[in-house]
Amino acid sequence: MSLRVGSPVAGRVVALSAVPDQVFAEAMVGPGVAVEPVRAKADVVSPLDGTVVTLHPHAFVVANGDGAAILVHLGIDTVKRKGEGFELHVVKGEQVQAGQRIVTWDPAEVEAAGFAPICPVIALDASAEALADLALDVDVAANDALFDWSR
Amino acid sequence: MADEKAQKILAALGGRDNIVEIEPCITRLRCELEDGSVVDEKALKALGAHGVMRSGNVVQVVVGPEADTIASDIEDLL
Numbered sequence: 001m002s003l004r005v006g007s008p009v010a011g012r013v014v015a016l017s018a019v020p021d022q023v024f025a026e027a028m029v030g031p032g033v034a035v036e037p038v039r040a041k042a043d044v045v046s047p048l049d050g051t052v053v054t055l056h057p058h059a060f061v062v063a064n065g066d067g068a069a070i071l072v073h074l075g076i077d078t079v080k081r082k083g084e085g086f087e088l089h090v091v092k093g094e095q096v097q098a099g100q101r102i103v104t105w106d107p108a109e110v111e112a113a114g115f116a117p118i119c120p121v122i123a124l125d126a127s128a129e130a131l132a133d134l135a136l137d138v139d140v141a142a143n144d145a146l147f148d149w150s151r
Numbered sequence: 152m153a154d155e156k157a158q159k160i161l162a163a164l165g166g167r168d169n170i171v172e173i174e175p176c177i178t179r180l181r182c183e184l185e186d187g188s189v190v191d192e193k194a195l196k197a198l199g200a201h202g203v204m205r206s207g208n209v210v211q212v213v214v215g216p217e218a219d220t221i222a223s224d225i226e227d228l229l
Contacts, residue, residue: 028201028213029178054216059177061216071178071216079176124216 002132003064003149006047006098007140008072009107009119011037015136016120021076024120029071031131032122033146039108039117043089043101044074045142047121052094052102057086060102061124068151071122074103075110085109099143123149156198157224160212163194167229171208175222180212 007013012035019025019034046052050064054071058078063069074086087104090096107117123131126149134147161167164182171183184190187208195203195212202213214221 022204023179023202023211023213026202029215054177054219056177061177069216073177079174 001066001151003048003066003068003151004098005070005121005123005146005149006045006143007035007135007146008044008047008102008121008142009035009037009042010141011035011119012139013135013137013146014118019076019118019120020116021120024073024076024122027122027128030122030124030126031128032071032120033134033136035119035121035140035146037107037117037119039111041104041106041108043142044072044103044105046096046098046100046102047072047146049097050095052090052092052096055088055090055092057081057083057088057103062096066151068149069124071120071124072102073120073122074105074117075107076116076118078110078115081110081113081115085113121146123147154224154227157221157228159198160195160221161225161228163191163198164210164212165189170229173222173225175218178213178215178218180214180218180222180225182210182212184208184210
């Protein structure tokens, strides 16, 4: 079985190694890709159908019934923003569908505040070989496919 | 047991007296410590940490998505 994982944001897809954070760049919590977001206020959408199991203003995890969990992190070190500039549209535990908006943010504002707005999208605890068809070095719209996760 | 894990992580970080602040950030525990040099990296990895990053007395323990739960379990022990 293969799980299609969609992009939470519009932007340019890059390798995780481009992320200026060791934990993500070295895929310590799982493989994936990163999206360099379009610098404009936008909705961030769920990459898959599932349940919002972890929710912070700057990051969230959606897991499906099969145990596949995707982490989306909006910018690097953005926990320090303490929620400023992030408007949540769901609550923890809520069922969401792929493409459903989770939070609204402005990558330009995050960047102006001194943070890298790049968004790692991580298949938690997956092996690197489980991911295929990574949409690297292409421009995507929100909800366009980022990769397939074979389960 | 979750509490036992929290207790062991706390011990590997040098015990409660060594903790200035622990802040969970979705996949990691950001720990501000009195003395970063006493951290038992091997023990943390044996407890399931994916990685340990040190920068002086600030030590980040990468524990995966259960970071929030672990941090609140540790807070209960402080």
